[in-house]
Amino acid sequence: MEILYLTPEDVLATGITNQEFRTLVAGALAQHGRKKVENPPKPGIHPLPQTFLHAMPAYLEETREAGIKWVSGFFDNPKQNLPAIMGLIVLNDADTGAPTAIIDGGWITNMRTAAVTAVAAEQLAPANVRSIGIVGTGMQARYHMLMMQDMFPQLEVVKGFDIYQPGLESFAEDMKRELNINVQPVSSVSEAVQGSDIVMTCTGVLKEPIFFWDDVKPGALVLPVHGGGWEFDVMNKADVLITDSHQQVASFLDGKYNIPESSLELGEVVADLKPGRVSQEQRILNFNLGLAIHDIAIAHRVCELAREKGQGVNLPYDPGVYPVPGAKK
Numbered sequence: 179m180e181i182l183y184l185t186p187e188d189v190l191a192t193g194i195t196n197q198e199f200r201t202l203v204a205g206a207l208a209q210h211g212r213k214k215v216e217n218p219p220k221p222g223i224h225p226l227p228q229t230f231l232h233a234m235p236a237y238l239e240e241t242r243e244a245g246i247k248w249v250s251g252f253f254d255n256p257k258q259n260l261p262a263i264m265g266l267i268v269l270n271d272a273d274t275g276a277p278t279a280i281i282d283g284g285w286i287t288n289m290r291t292a293a294v295t296a297v298a299a300e301q302l303a304p305a306n307v308r309s310i311g312i313v314g315t316g317m318q319a320r321y322h323m324l325m326m327q328d329m330f331p332q333l334e335v336v337k338g339f340d341i342y343q344p345g346l347e348s349f350a351e352d353m354k355r356e357l358n359i360n361v362q363p364v365s366s367v368s369e370a371v372q373g374s375d376i377v378m379t380c381t382g383v384l385k386e387p388i389f390f391w392d393d394v395k396p397g398a399l400v401l402p403v404h405g406g407g408w409e410f411d412v413m414n415k416a417d418v419l420i421t422d423s424h425q426q427v428a429s430f431l432d433g434k435y436n437i438p439e440s441s442l443e444l445g446e447v448v449a450d451l452k453p454g455r456v457s458q459e460q461r462i463l464n465f466n467l468g469l470a471i472h473d474i475a476i477a478h479r480v481c482e483l484a485r486e487k488g489q490g491v492n493l494p495y496d497p498g499v500y501p502v503p504g505a506k507k
C-alpha cells in the first residue's frame with residue numbers, strides 16, 4: 179500500500195482552477211443539503227488565546243469521499259513569516275478505511291473558504307452588485323477578491339477596512355495591480371459596511387462586537403467567515419439567517435444562543451430544496467464557519483490531478499507490520 183504525499187508546491191502544480199473550486203464546493207454543499215454527508219462540528223484545542231487547532235472529519239456519501247483536516251489558526255504567525263492558517267488533510271479509502279493520501283491543506287483552506295463565499299454570493303446576492311465592503315484585509319480578503327473577481331460586472335467600488343493600516347494599503351495596491359479591482363481604504367468598520375451590497379468580514383477571531391446590523395443596508399448580503407465580532411443579537415435581526423451548518427454554528431455558540439427556527443442551511447439553497455433570497459429588500463446574513471466536506475472533496479480532486487500528472491511522493495505504508503501477540507513469528 180502507498181500513501182500519496184503532496185506538498186504545498188505539489189498542490190499548486192495540479193493547476194486546479196478557481197471555477198473547479200466553486201463547482202466542487204457547490205457539489206459538496208448540495209450533498210449537505212440532501213443530508214448525504216457526515217460532517218460533525220469541529221472539536222478544537224487552543225494552545226494560545228485566540229488561536230485554534232481544529233479536527234475536521236467528513237464523509238460525502240454520494241461521491242464516497244472520506245477524510246479529515248487538521249488545521250491551525252495562529253493569527254500572529256505572519257510576524258514570524260509563517261502563514262496564519264496551516265493544515266494537513268488525510269484521505270481514507272471509503273471501503274477499507276485505509277489512509278490513501280496526506281495533502282497540504284493551507285492553500286486549499288484559503289481557496290475553498292473564498293469559494294464558499296463566492297457560491298453563496300451567486301445564490302444570495304442582490305441583483306446588480308455595485309459595492310462590496312470588506313473588513314479584515316488579510317489573507318482571506320485577498321482570496322475572496324481573487325475568487326470573485328469576475329462575478330460582478332457592474333462592481334464600482336470595494337471599500338476596505340483593517341486596523342492594521344500598512345496591511346490595508348498593500349491590499350489596496352495589490353488588488354489594483356493584480357486584479358484591476360479598485361479598493362477604497364476607509365477609516366472605520368461602519369464606513370465599510372454602510373451602503374455596501376455585499377459585506378464580507380474576514381478578521382481574526384474577535385472577542386468584542388465591532389459589527390452592527392443597523393449599518394447594513396436593505397437588500398445587502400452579509401458574509402462573515404470568522405467567529406465572533408458581530409453584535410450579540412444579530413441572528414435575530416437579519417431578515418434571513420443562513421448558515422453552512424446549524425449544528426456547527428450551534429456548537430460554536432456553545433448553547434449561549436439559539437439559531438432561529440426559520441433559518442436555512444446554505445446546502446438547502448444550493449440543492450434547490452429551499453429558496454434563498456425572495457426579495458431585493460431582504461438583508462441576508464450567511465455565516466459560513468467552514469465545513470470539512472469542502473476540504474475532502476477538493477483534496478480528492480487534487481489527488482486525482484496529481485496522479486494524472488505524476489506529482490507528489492508515494493510513501494510506502496504497511497498496516498500489518500506490528501506484532502500480533504500469539505501469532506507465529
Ligand SMILES: NC(=O)c1ccc[n+]([C@@H]2O[C@H](COP(=O)([O-])OP(=O)(O)OC[C@H]3O[C@@H](n4cnc5c(N)ncnc54)[C@H](O)[C@@H]3O)[C@@H](O)[C@H]2O)c1
Pocket residue numbers: 251253262263287288291313314315316317318319339340341342345380381382383384388403404405466467468469
Ligand atoms: N469560515 C472558514 O471556513 C474559514 C476558513 C479559513 C479562515 N477563516 C477565518 O478567516 C479569518 C481571517 O483569516 P486570515 O487568514 O485572512 O487571517 P489574517 O490574519 O491574514 O487576516 C485577518 C485580518 O483581520 C484584521 N483585523 C483583526 N482585528 C480587526 C478588527 N478589529 N478590525 C478590522 N480588522 C481587523 C487583521 O489586521 C488582519 O489583517 C480568521 O478568523 C479565520 O479563522 C475562516
